[in-house]
Amino acid sequence: MRAYQSANVPGPHVGKVASSGIIANAIKKAMRPVLIIGSDIKHLDWMRSLAEEMDIPTVATAHIAGAMRENGFNPDRVLGAIEITNLLESPKWTGIRGEGQHDLAIFAGVKYYLEAQMLSALKNFAPHITTITLSPGYQPNADLSIPNLNEGEFDELLAKVTDALSIESFRYSQTVNLIKCTECGDCVLACEKEHGIARIRLSEKQVPVLCLHCLPDKAKCAAACEVDAIRDESGILVVDSELCTGCGACEEACPAGHIYVGSDGVAHKCTLCVDSERIIPACVTACRDGAMMYGVTEKRKKTAKKG
Amino acid sequence: MIKDGRFILDGMENVVINIGKVTTEEELAEQEWEPMGPTPKPGILSLRNWDHRLLKDFPPSYAPICDMCCLCTYGKCDLTGDRKGACGIDIKAQQARIVLIACCIGTAAHAGHANHVLHELIRWHGRNHPIDMGPYIDVEAPIIRTVVGTIPKTLGDLEDVLGYVNQQLVHAVSSAHTGQEGSYIDFESKALHISMIDNLAKEVADIAQIAGFDFPKGDPDAALVEFGFGAVDRTKPIIVFIGHYPAVSVATIDYMEEHGLSDKMEVCGICCTAIETSRYRASAKVIGPLSMQHFFVRSGIADVLVLDEQCVRTDLLEQAQKTGAPLILTTDKICYNLPDVTNRNPDDVVSDLLNGAPGVLISDPLKAAEVITKIALEIKPKRDNLKHLPTEEEVVEYAQTCTECGWCDRACPHSLPVREAMVAAKKGDLNKLSDLFSPCMSCGRCESECERDIPVISMIVKAAQDIAFGETYTMRAGRGPVLDTEIRKVGAPLVLGEIPGIVALVGCSNFPNGEVEVAKIAEEFAKRNYIVVATGCSAMAMAMYRCEDGQTLYEKYSGAFDAGGVVNIGSCVANAHIIGAAIKVAAIFARIPLRGNFEEIADYILNKVGACGVAWGAMSQKAASIGTGTNRWGVPVIVGPHGSKYRRALLSNKELSEWELYDKKAKEVVPGEPAPEHLMYPAETMEEAIVAIAKFCIRPSDNAKGRQIKLFNYVDLYKKYMGTLPPDLHHFIRKEADIPITMKSEIMEHLKEAGWAPRKAIGDPSRIEPAEGGASA
Structure with missing residues (x-):
């Protein structure tokens, strides 16, 4: 996708266009998110309910604090756009609430080109932070961005994010684009770094063998497990290694050949990193060719949207 | 008193020996005006400690606009995150390198102007033409005195200064070559150095102009000049000068006067050439700043377009052709593949232009003047029936x-x-x-x-024709330097804070909402008794605005460098006089020696002179070097939101930093305060900038009364735009006496919540801590 301001091309590393499900999932996943509201904000009511319902601290940049207060929306902090960016870059900063550096920064309504610069700074100098932009134009420097939408489409997307935020269970999916995949194995390496033992393996043809993320009540692996060690966590199946006996029944049952019993004697399967602190799965971030994609939808459909 | 080496010349009167310059009696006398300080003609390393101290208190914060480097054929190199390029450079160093390159380009543009105008003036008047800044300016070249350590008496003396400028540029540009500097801090130090050189070059340029063109010498009552599209008399042939090099417009005015044509033609300008031309003759019209360039050319009003150098659109040949106006280029900076006709007979050139030649290059201003005047007279009737804008x-x-x-x-x-x-x-x-x-x-x-x-641009001009052509304004002609007498009057109240600050609006005025925001910033601070100074496009932008009572800012406020003044210093090169004014506060009020004494002067300004630069619509590389040079002298600068695309800010962090200053009186390191809080700060909106300006004028040297006045303005503006007390207020209150009386109860409540405790005011605040053995560190 072309950037909203089409010359805003930072380089080889550009973020993903995200669906409402991916955005909602990331917000729910974050431990210490922060919402940064800029001077061009047009959806203050929506932002207020996001902050209130998800208990997200807010920073007002420029002079938007005045307008926010008039709307009954009291920002937690007032800082310049460049000042909050600078604070987010510092691993020493303990965040708006003093609970630790934030892990997710959600931007909304900062002037497009200034926001691009803030996101660039965070992309390059704050690897500890995932960024989302909720302004209606594609920002390549954000990890997750809204696509280029007109006003009506943007309103619709926000409404869908609201819906997705309120549901308990998501429907997950993951795919690898085999044309883009160069069989480098970065996804496996990243997975191993994140989880100790890699949950994804490469097939004989050197492409990653992914979990199908079957619906939990229909998954063969979970059904095959005699000790109920494969549990449903908000729509994704996670192996409880304390309970797993390493019997291999799941491995036999999996139609994709994904789940397997590792050298440590327990089964391993992909969780899209829901059981780690990562907001975007490690393999997705690691894939430099953009071949690895994941999807999160709010509704239980047969086919999931691509992320 | 004869220096060593002069004896060699004795008895050799008939032999011409060129060994540099022979020292004259005047020069010998000049050498005694002040003992030479530690850093005359500093090189890149001479002031590096000062830069590193600045960059420790205000560390660079980078926002790459591009994650790659494409400067050499190793590349393109992807530097995203922690990657390195083929030469070994990382992304921070690359950003700082681009900052340095931008500052070098900016400095070269000003130094090019200075070299150019000086050589032309020496051609007109000779090397010995005296520099006379009038009876009220004794410290006539504060930047040259401080950096170079000389007092220029003649145009020829300025040439010597430019020799040093040009040499420094070579070294600075050189370090940006692939595989040299690798530290972002040292790239920044070099950027600070070369930008100080930018300020020096501008001072040379403007002193040369004042001396050579007899521009106003610090006149607070400089004339009010007619301003705007509507100010142009369209019944006369109209010549429009665009850019920033006044020799051609001055020569053209002289030519017209000599031939009795002054009343019969309109001389107008866009961008800094307009300011310079109106400094020469107040009858010249100013059309507007850079942002008006394309609009005005499209309107087709100009009968002849004359380009000189610097901020000029690069497609004006094509634009001029659309309107049938011939284009005259006048410097080597802009050639557009047009023929150089400098040595041809002017009448032949006029004839070519009348017969459809789109434009010519004439590098001699005196020859250009003749062609410009003649072609304007001849082509006017032929252009009368042309239609330029759509209906x-x-x-x-x-x-x-x-x-x-x-x-x-x-x-x-x-x-x-x-x-x-x-x-x-x-x-x-x-x-x-x-x-x-x-x-x-x-x-x-x-x-x-x-x-x-x-054709969106033409459609906008047409749709806005009533506003564009109906309105005329006034601008005070650029007055030049601040008088010593004015400095004597404001020195103490400035250092003590009773005049709450100097707000300097400089550079382009393009963003984010055009000229009106620059004017509103000026009005806000003039009303509050700050000294508002402006140069370049910002000075022009401020003219295009009427206060509630219908007056322009220049009509309403005095042009004196004093509380509540709105002062047009001049063009972009004249903004050297703004730094000059801060230096003169140190020299005249505090009696600190200037000569070769940069660090002490900059330290004084940083800690004691409450000035804040604002480059609200900054776009160009010149704005990069103007701002960065201003920083090295210890003056914080606010840029508009587009300024974030310069890639780096210089930010302190009051939540994470230890604030330490050295008290020269108590001879100890003491807890300081975030004053100024940042050195280079991009603000998102005008309102945010206004609040930040008030805050950035706070200095550790303020006395209680001065601090009260500054805090009153900061709190009042913060409340106006944010609706509450500033949450960081406690950082700026040393003791109860600092609290503005009318705000005492609410502020005391805030202080209680913030866990504030009184602290000692700093006797003589400094950032230079003496190293062991007494030398400064």
């Missing part, structure tokens, strides 16, 4: 070809609602197009993107 009906017809794809909005640097204006225009409503006239800076990216070739 209202044609505007609607163009709009009707619009498919509403929205790429105009996406191409606009400021995301202005162009599509919306087209949609309205389709139905015959041109108001939204007209509304774009003020915020748009006429860059034309929308037109260039449009697949239907819709």
